[in-house]
Amino acid sequence: MSFTLLTARGPLLQLLGSVVAPAAEPLFIRPSTLLQLLAFAVLLGGIYGLVALGLTMIFGVMDVINFAHGAMMVVGMYTVWWLTNELGLNPFLTIPVAVGVLFVLGVVVHLATIAPIIEAPQENQLIVTFGVLLILVSAIEIAFSADPQSLDVDLGSLGVGGVFLPEGQLYALVLAVFSVGVFWVFLQYTQTGRAIRAAADNREAAQYVGINVPRIDYLTFGLGAALAGLAGAVIPLFQQINPHLGDTYLINAFVIVVLGGLGSFPGALVGGMIIGFVHVFGQFFLPGSGYQIAIFLIFILVLLLKPEGLFGGGAGE
Amino acid sequence: MPVSESTAGGLSARLDELRVRYRTFRAEWYSTPLLLTLIFGVLAVLPLTLNLYAFGFSLGSWVSVHMLVITLVWATTGQAWNMMSGYTGQFSFGHAAYFGLGAYGTILLLNVVGLNPWLGMIVGAVVAGLYGLLVGVLCFRYDLRGHYFALATLAFAELLRFTFNTVPQLGGASGFFKPLPRAYADGYGLLAFQFETLLPYYYVILTFLIVVTAVSLAIKQSRLGLYLFAIREDENAAAAAGIPTYRYKLFGTTVSAFFTAWAGAFWAMYFDTIRPETVYDILINVEVLLPAIVGGIGTVLGPIIGAFIVIPTSEFARQAVDLPGFDRIVYGVLLIGIVLYSPKGVISWPKRLLAALEDSGLYESALGDDTDTDGDSSE
Numbered sequence: 001m002s003f004t005l006l007t008a009r010g011p012l013l014q015l016l017g018s019v020v021a022p023a024a025e026p027l028f029i030r031p032s033t034l035l036q037l038l039a040f041a042v043l044l045g046g047i048y049g050l051v052a053l054g055l056t057m058i059f060g061v062m063d064v065i066n067f068a069h070g071a072m073m074v075v076g077m078y079t080v081w082w083l084t085n086e087l088g089l090n091p092f093l094t095i096p097v098a099v100g101v102l103f104v105l106g107v108v109v110h111l112a113t114i115a116p117i118i119e120a121p122q123e124n125q126l127i128v129t130f131g132v133l134l135i136l137v138s139a140i141e142i143a144f145s146a147d148p149q150s151l152d153v154d155l156g157s158l159g160v161g162g163v164f165l166p167e168g169q170l171y172a173l174v175l176a177v178f179s180v181g182v183f184w185v186f187l188q189y190t191q192t193g194r195a196i197r198a199a200a201d202n203r204e205a206a207q208y209v210g211i212n213v214p215r216i217d218y219l220t221f222g223l224g225a226a227l228a229g230l231a232g233a234v235i236p237l238f239q240q241i242n243p244h245l246g247d248t249y250l251i252n253a254f255v256i257v258v259l260g261g262l263g264s265f266p267g268a269l270v271g272g273m274i275i276g277f278v279h280v281f282g283q284f285f286l287p288g289s290g291y292q293i294a295i296f297l298i299f300i301l302v303l304l305l306k307p308e309g310l311f312g313g314g315a316g317e
Numbered sequence: 318m319p320v321s322e323s324t325a326g327g328l329s330a331r332l333d334e335l336r337v338r339y340r341t342f343r344a345e346w347y348s349t350p351l352l353l354t355l356i357f358g359v360l361a362v363l364p365l366t367l368n369l370y371a372f373g374f375s376l377g378s379w380v381s382v383h384m385l386v387i388t389l390v391w392a393t394t395g396q397a398w399n400m401m402s403g404y405t406g407q408f409s410f411g412h413a414a415y416f417g418l419g420a421y422g423t424i425l426l427l428n429v430v431g432l433n434p435w436l437g438m439i440v441g442a443v444v445a446g447l448y449g450l451l452v453g454v455l456c457f458r459y460d461l462r463g464h465y466f467a468l469a470t471l472a473f474a475e476l477l478r479f480t481f482n483t484v485p486q487l488g489g490a491s492g493f494f495k496p497l498p499r500a501y502a503d504g505y506g507l508l509a510f511q512f513e514t515l516l517p518y519y520y521v522i523l524t525f526l527i528v529v530t531a532v533s534l535a536i537k538q539s540r541l542g543l544y545l546f547a548i549r550e551d552e553n554a555a556a557a558a559g560i561p562t563y564r565y566k567l568f569g570t571t572v573s574a575f576f577t578a579w580a581g582a583f584w585a586m587y588f589d590t591i592r593p594e595t596v597y598d599i600l601i602n603v604e605v606l607l608p609a610i611v612g613g614i615g616t617v618l619g620p621i622i623g624a625f626i627v628i629p630t631s632e633f634a635r636q637a638v639d640l641p642g643f644d645r646i647v648y649g650v651l652l653i654g655i656v657l658y659s660p661k662g663v664i665s666w667p668k669r670l671l672a673a674l675e676d677s678g679l680y681e682s683a684l685g686d687d688t689d690t691d692g693d694s695s696e
Contacts, residue, residue: 063464
């Protein structure tokens, strides 16, 4: 299930191909390649940040670990892919649609499966969301087959000072970073955002001061799913997609959430960036799935040395 | 007196009589070991009856030996998972690690060193036990509970998947082929852990299941079992009562990992190839725990009953609907349905049925509520 970060499209691969060859002397990187890797690390970090933010928000507010989060990303990917290829829409117009679809899906999943057992032991919710994962991924596989798919439109690439960036990748980067910012402002400065942070901080106290916690629950789950959908929606812009792509993102999002501290919002974003960098540079320098092993070693180290995470305890801070 | 009332009263009286008889029978005869002996007796003859025709109908047209083998594999892992997660309440989501270590321990040593698979299985199981101990030490030292623990175990399983995928000495992404038995033993047979027909495989895995079940039952009925269940109910209270919870949780993890590896070793010798995706996949983590959850967490009978519900259901679904991945949808629906509507598992259904019957007013018992006198199987 290892997936290639860089699609076989555009000059990026040729460019990388010429650099991958002298990998025997790994300390040598061309400045242009370094910029490529940096840009990609920030992009992936932003995507990881979005996924982890949704995951940690759901955890902070509801004490639920959403295993279906990766599957929801996949639904976002396929929404964009399908609308673009079948209906011929501009991929950038389809991204908001994907976000909307995922919000609704999140609310429905929450009301159907999580809300009835919100007071049950933690394992129960974990099992239920895993069931949702199985259903979503298999449904997509049945509908669109397990073969990798890519967008028909060629987004071209942008050359800046000898550095070529595929445009899709660039837009994805801008979009991911911009969305993180917008969502941050939403959480920080709007009434609903404050209510979500309050519920994450202390569920019961939030109820006492008059916050409608069940409403916050479904909003949180919907928004968390929408963030996963957004993260998934930008992925087809620069990468082939398949129904199982969400698994790796899910696992790494878990690592990020633990790294940043379960329930910590800034932790998710910073952790996302860290793991994005480890992922991209690890994939470049280490053989095979070495980058993934490095990510897990970070995870184990965090568990060992600082199990409360980098920003631990500050739920909703 | 209206007629209907008397008939209703008659029904109640008869049901009550049945219940009294049942209770007498239960008090005199019922014990989990006896029931298990009965179940294993049935399982021992079950594959032999597949080809018997009765009334123009044979079991073999529905069930294959292969399906029974797979069912028993997951019953075994469910039983092993239960010893840790069901008894102590430490929810492991990473049992694929131990399953895979068992499989790889066997097949790798067989391929590289030429070690007999039975010895390889023991080595794999010991390694799995040690890995379980390591996971336990790392997690429990920092008192990871609930979600944190489930996530950590999953990460430890995924770590192995990627490691085995990457390191060529461990087989890499293509894994290992099972060698022909001539290569390391004198042909097919018990010593080679390879058979020409499926039936001997069935009895091997049935033996594994019996051993694991016996250990599980022995633990449950011992003082040790009491400690483990005390940890599940309230860890702080258990610790306050003087139970060394850390040590007992480690014990549960290690034993569970050890036996899960057995099933993995069997898997390696049953199928032709072993690859990281076939034994370390995320889905394996679910397949390990699904029987226990469906059957009833923390019960000895639960994983066996659960396996016989889960695996045939998904097999039938696969045969009935020719869509790749449909069986996983069935898994998903089973998981959600059980947790939402019957978190205590199928094993609690008879009691629930009786309760529902009484609630509906169709039947009013003159006897007291007997929920407390029920046997240990559903505790």
